[in-house]
Amino acid sequence: MADAFRRFRVIAKVRESEVVTSFHLTPVDGGPLWQALPGQYLTLRVPTAQGTVLKTYSLSGDVQRDEAHRISVKRACAPDGVEVPDGIGSCWLHDQVEEGAEIDIAPPRGGFVLDQESTRPVLLLAGGIGITPLLAMAKVLARAKRRVWIFHASENGDVQALGPELKALAERAEGRIALHVVHRAPNENDRVGGRFDSEGVIDKNLLQSQLPLDDYEVYMCGPTAFMVAMYRILTELGIHENRIAYEFFGAATPLYKLAVQPVSAPRAASRAPKAIAALVNLTDPEAWAVSETHEPTADGDRQEMAVSGDSVHFSKSGITATMGGDVRTLLEMAEDAGLEPDFSCRSGICNTCRCTLVEGEVSYVEEPLETPPAGQVLICCARPKGRVVLDL
């Protein structure tokens, strides 16, 4: 497979807040920018002492009109004295990448994209740096005829990402885009400068007080706890699951599962490369068209799922599962059968989920960034074609 990566030059590095910096990127080969959809992300090769790792960052600019791709990155270094791994990609970008530097980047990916055919009103819910893909959507929505509500939750105005840009966007839309900024702990500058609309968090009362009754499509992005809280509130307010699209920054897990459990971080992939800490899971609303619970029915050491023609036998565990319901991938089939395969990105980038395909054929619901070797399969983005056997 040809190398998907292309070399880009940083033509501008712009500090957006105390912790967020934007990088404007143009191709070194002088060719056109990649075509991207609002909400998609780029994959960067990041050099480390241990070799190259891949990191993904949402496009935060106007993907239809900008003359450079823009990513806006929150610095995620561990505080002094705290023994947790730094965000390798974000610290490298912030500390070592200056204007003129060159970076290998793979084309835009991801299905968390704005439905530009729809005419429904749009609700964008962002927690912290989760604003980046939503800002790309808002820039395109600013030229559409739809009503748009944006809620952005941050700690305060010093760390809020892209606050002035959001505000200017809403002002130019002359009432069609309503922006509501929520600061959990506003400081003196926020109060003097009028940099927020509400203090605290985005909760049910706030949404009810600001949003007229309507048939919204919701796009949301932010930390796991934020997303779980928003998902619960939205479904309590009667917004159907298949109108809620979301993207995780962090290990990816379906929200409908987290929302019925106590809030906690999704299970970390035990062998995921440490550097791959900002990854995404994209929700295809169609995948939720059939809403079912997925309690496997125990039957000795064999378990059967809802019926369809495609099936997988996990040879090490002796479990067989059949494709059905809203399950889309071999990884989801394994998880619903009670197995715990390693994963990280769930979108064909990191190779953490790679397994040996003992028998049968698969197709990819999302093409892997790099095709795995013959006899191997990335189970996070593959589904069975007929019957397959996996070494799991």
Ligand code: FES
């Ligand atoms: S979990 Fe990353 S490629 Fe499958």
